[in-house]
Each structure stands twice: as structure tokens, then as C-alpha cells.
Amino acid sequence: MNSYRALKAKEVELALAALQERLEQCPRMNGQHAIVLARLEALLATFAGELLTVQPVVHDPAFQTLIDFTLNRISIFLSIVETQFIRGLATPSQEELFLRAIFLNCLKRLGLDWIEDMVVQGSGELAIYPGLDKSLATPAFHVPTGLLDSFLSLPGVYHEFGHSVFARFPSILAAMQQMNRAYFDSLRGQLGPMQPAIRATQLQRFQQAEEFWSERRLEELFCDLFAQYISGCANIISMIDLSMAKGRPTYDMEDSDYPPDAARVRVCALALAANQANEPSTKHLLEEWEEYARQFNDSQFYRDSCPESLLRQFGQSVFAALASKMPNLPKTQGPPPDVKVAFTPAKVIFFEDAIHQGCAVLAWRRDNFESWWQDARTRLQ
Amino acid sequence: MSSLGQLSSRLDRNLQLVGELTKALLALRAQLTGKLEVLKLSPDDVDKARATVVEFLNGLMPVLNTKTAALEEHRVILDKLSKAGEQPSDWADDFGKIIEQLRANKPVESEQLNKIMRVVGYLQGEAAEDVRRLRSR
Numbered sequence: 001m002n003s004y005r006a007l008k009a010k011e012v013e014l015a016l017a018a019l020q021e022r023l024e025q026c027p028r029m030n031g032q033h034a035i036v037l038a039r040l041e042a043l044l045a046t047f048a049g050e051l052l053t054v055q056p057v058v059h060d061p062a063f064q065t066l067i068d069f070t071l072n073r074i075s076i077f078l079s080i081v082e083t084q085f086i087r088g089l090a091t092p093s094q095e096e097l098f099l100r101a102i103f104l105n106c107l108k109r110l111g112l113d114w115i116e117d118m119v120v121q122g123s124g125e126l127a128i129y130p131g132l133d134k135s136l137a138t139p140a141f142h143v144p145t146g147l148l149d150s151f152l153s154l155p156g157v158y159h160e161f162g163h164s165v166f167a168r169f170p171s172i173l174a175a176m177q178q179m180n181r182a183y184f185d186s187l188r189g190q191l192g193p194m195q196p197a198i199r200a201t202q203l204q205r206f207q208q209a210e211e212f213w214s215e216r217r218l219e220e221l222f223c224d225l226f227a228q229y230i231s232g233c234a235n236i237i238s239m240i241d242l243s244m245a246k247g248r249p250t251y252d253m254e255d256s257d258y259p260p261d262a263a264r265v266r267v268c269a270l271a272l273a274a275n276q277a278n279e280p281s282t283k284h285l286l287e288e289w290e291e292y293a294r295q296f297n298d299s300q301f302y303r304d305s306c307p308e309s310l311l312r313q314f315g316q317s318v319f320a321a322l323a324s325k326m327p328n329l330p331k332t333q334g335p336p337p338d339v340k341v342a343f344t345p346a347k348v349i350f351f352e353d354a355i356h357q358g359c360a361v362l363a364w365r366r367d368n369f370e371s372w373w374q375d376a377r378t379r380l381q
Numbered sequence: 382m383s384s385l386g387q388l389s390s391r392l393d394r395n396l397q398l399v400g401e402l403t404k405a406l407l408a409l410r411a412q413l414t415g416k417l418e419v420l421k422l423s424p425d426d427v428d429k430a431r432a433t434v435v436e437f438l439n440g441l442m443p444v445l446n447t448k449t450a451a452l453e454e455h456r457v458i459l460d461k462l463s464k465a466g467e468q469p470s471d472w473a474d475d476f477g478k479i480i481e482q483l484r485a486n487k488p489v490e491s492e493q494l495n496k497i498m499r500v501v502g503y504l505q506g507e508a509a510e511d512v513r514r515l516r517s518r
Contacts, residue, residue, distance in 0.1 A: 056419045065498050069403040076512050127385035131393045163386030219387045257384040
């Protein structure tokens with residue numbers, strides 16, 4: 001008997017076999033990508049098993065929708081493996097392999113020890129595919145070509161690592177949501193006597209502001225704060241660059257995935273320790289950004305949703321959660337190091353230190369930055 | 382920085398849920414149609430399937446009653462039901478009955494399984510939409 005489901009099942013079976021063959025052909029010199037490949041191969045073997053299991057009922061009308069769900073889900077996974085992993089596994093460039101080694105070392109030092117291996121794939125923008133089939137062990141990391149030439153964007157690597165942390169500790173989202181609810185509950189509680197119509201309008205404003213903080217926006221805000229925790233003043237420079245380089249309106253509330261740039265810069269600035277906030281170079285840059293932001297008009301909706309008091313509380317909540325969930329995660333407590341440190345001879349330089357030192361060189365010895373960075377990147381570890 | 386990180390986390394969670402519920406519904410449907418042996422499933426698998434479905438519906442019911450969703454997957458279901466002109470509280474009532482039957486080890490009817498499949502279908506549709514976003518990045 002023939003049926004659409006039978007045809008589709010055959011198509012999925014063929015696509016699965018083709019992908020299995022491509023994985024088999026991936027280079028494995030010196031154990032390169034061994035864990036990622038083993039994991040993907042195991043996943044595809046599971047799907048092959050699922051296809052075999054449902055085969056006897058593939059024509060049965062009582063199971064049609066469930067067969068559709070099964071085939072669609074497997075197709076989606078195959079598409080994910082194809083788009084996120086295969087190119088970086090099959091034909092990795094020297095740059096991709098170099099960055100993979102640096103990122104894996106960095107992850108180990110930061111204590112993200114659940115990540116066992118990764119694929120780095122040049123795909124045009126900085127991004128991460130953190131989890132596959134419930135496992136955060138083997139992410140795919142996407143980088144723009146020449147990532148290391150864009151020094152100001154390097155703290156963005158931590159932002160991407162942050163997505164893995166956010167997925168690893170669901171209680172962080174719960175804490176942020178709880179804090180958001182408590183904040184607006186408190187505002188509602190402070191409303192004094194007023195006419196019912198005015199009260200209703202006020203309550204509606206609070207409701208809309210509270211709902212603005214969707215899970216997606218909270219996740220991005222968390223990732224900004226995660227990068228802030230690790231890289232302090234360097235992240236502020238990166239956030240300012242993110243806001244100013246593309247000329248985006250700082251108070252744009254329309255993006256359903258991200259908070260407005262103004263909230264992202266400010267939440268990080270508010271999380272600075274006093275000695276970081278008062279560091280002359282950081283202070284100057286923040287003043288410059290505030291001046292830049294003034295050319296755009298904020299809205300009542302922005303002021304309701306992203307007041308400084310709420311942003312400050314988000315920062316405190318995330319920093320407390322990180323200290324509790326990841327006690328070994330190094331927090332940058334102070335301002336950028338003395339620029340002399342950057343020019344002290346050293347055989348190797350850790351990625352995290354390179355970011356700190358590079359910011360000091362950019363601030364105080366800008367003319368030497370190019371030669372410093374050309375040398376430092378060959379020593380990166 | 383791109384939104385791939387959160388998009389993929391959401392997608393993966395969604396696919397997990399759809400996968401677990403599909404397997405559970407397969408087992409319940411197989412029991413209903415006498416196909417457990419054909420699908421190589423045991424009564425133990427049916428028990429696990431009942432527990433999976435009860436857990437899912439238990440989490441969903443208060444969302445349908447209060448129309449407030451903290452989790453993305455619940456928000457998707459609530460949105461799609463509302464857009465389809467359905468009363469979420471009616472669905473909560475129906476799901477409440479299904480939970481009682483599953484807990485009492487009573488068989489569930491085909492129509493009841495279809496009802497659960499409809500909300501799982503919403504999640505599947507959202508996953509397909511997320512993959513489309515992934516491709517268009």
C-alpha cells in the first residue's frame with residue numbers, strides 16, 4: 001500500500017543515511033571533534049531506530065498525525081545538524097580550529113565544564129547553537145570571518161557562552177521573572193487613592209511594562225550581564241560599540257528578541273563596581289554614549305519598562321545567581337589593568353587577559369595597539 | 382551577536398517536549414488500538430506515557446485557566462488556542478478530565494488523544510517556524 005507518510009518516511013530515511021555518511025567522512029586527525037562526531041552519530045542512530053519502530057503503523061490512519069510529528073521532528077534535527085555543524089566538521093579552516101582551541105581553553109577556565117567539545121564555523125556573525133537534543137555538551141559556535149580583527153566585539157564571545165549558562169540553570173530565569181513580578185507588584189502597591197479611570201490606566205501601564213520582559217528579552221539581558229561579570233569595563237566598551245556602530249535607535253522597543261540598546265548598555269553600566277565606574281576611560285566612554293543616546297527620544301513605554309531601579313535589580317539578581325550557581329566563575333572586580341602589564345613579556349596570554357589588556361592598550365597606548373595585538377594573538381591560549 | 386542562542390535553546394526545548402509527548406501519545410494510541418505488540422511497546426511504556434502526559438497537562442492547566450504563561454511553550458499554546466477562537470478555560474476543563482482518567486488508569490478515548498495532539502501540533506508548528514527563522518538568518 002502507498003501513502004504520503006510512507007513516501008515521506010522513505011525520504012527521511014534517505015536523508016538520514018546521507019547525513020550519516022557525511023559524518024563518517026569528517027576528518028578526525030588527533031581526535032579533532034571526536035566528541036561532537038560521536039554525539040551526532042549517536043543521535044542519528046536514535047532517529048534510525050525511531051523510524052524503524054513506527055514503520056509498522058506508517059499506513060495506519062489512527063497514527064497519521066503521530067507519524068507526521070515523528071517525521072517532522074527528525075527532519076528538523078537533520079536540518080539543524082546540516083546547517084549548524086556539518087561545514088565546520090567537514091572542512092574546518094585553520095582559523096576555525098585555532099578559535100575552537102582558544103574557546104575550549106577559555107570555557108574550561110571559566111568553569112563551563114559541561115561543554116566537552118565544540119564546532120566553530122565561520123558563518124558571518126557571532127552566535128551559538130548551545131544545545132542539541134537536551135545536551136549542552138557540544139555546541140556549535142558561529143563566528144564572523146576575521147573575528148580577532150574586531151577587538152571591540154570580543155566580549156560578545158562571553159555573551160554567547162552565556163546562552164549555555166542560561167540553558168544550564170533554569171532557576172536563573174525563574175529568579176529574574178520573580179524579581180520582575182515583585183518590582184511591578186511593589187509599584188502597584190504604592191498607588192495611592194485616585195480616580196478609578198486613572199488607576200486603571202496606571203495598572204495597564206505597569207502590566208504592559210512587566211510583560212515587556214519576556215523570556216527572550218530576559219535571556220539576552222542575562223547574557224549581557226554574564227559578559228559584564230567576566231569582563232567588566234571591557235564589556236562596557238563592547239556594549240557601547242554594539243549600540244553605536246550600527247546607528248540603531250537606542251530606545252527601539254520593537255525587537256521581540258532583545259531589550260533596547262539603551263537598556264542593555266545601562267544594565268551593564270549599573271553593574272559596574274565603583275572603582276570600575278570611576279575609571280577615567282570607562283567614565284568618559286559612558287558619558288560619550290549618554291550624549292549619543294540623547295539624539296534619540298525615549299518613550300513612556302521605555303521609561304516604564306526599563307527604569308534604572310529595575311535594571312539595577314536585574315544586575316544584582318544575575319550577579320548573585322552567578323556567584324551562587326558558578327562559584328568558580330572569575331568575576332572582574334577592578335578596572336582595566338595597568339597598561340604596563342600588557343607590554344610585560346609573556347610566553348602565552350589567555351583570551352580573557354588579552355581582552356582586559358587590549359582595552360588598556362586601546363585607552364592609553366592606542367598607537368601601539370596594532371603591533372601589540374598582532375603579537376598577542378599569536379600567543380593566545 | 383545574534384538571537385541564535387535563545388532561538389536554538391527554545392527550539393531544542395520545544396523539540397524535546399514534542400518528542401516525549403509524541404512517544405507517549407504513540408503508546409496510548411497503541412494501547413487504544415491494540416497495537417502495543419506491533420510497536421514493541423510494553424505495559425510499562427504505557428504507564429510511563431500516562432505519567433508524561435499527566436505532567437504536561439498538569440503544567441498547562443493553570444496557564445489555560447489564568448491565561449498567564451511564564452514559559453514559552455505555554456505561551457505558544459495559549460496564543461494559538463486564543464487565535465483559533467477557543468476558550469482556554471474549556472480546554473483546561475477537558476484536560477482536567479483526561480488527567481483524572483489517566484491517573485485512575487482508565488482508558489482515554491480517541492477524541493481525547495486528538496485534543497492533546499492538537500496542542501502538541503501547535504508546538505510542532507512553532508518548532509517548524511523556528512527552523513524557518515534559523516534558515517533565513
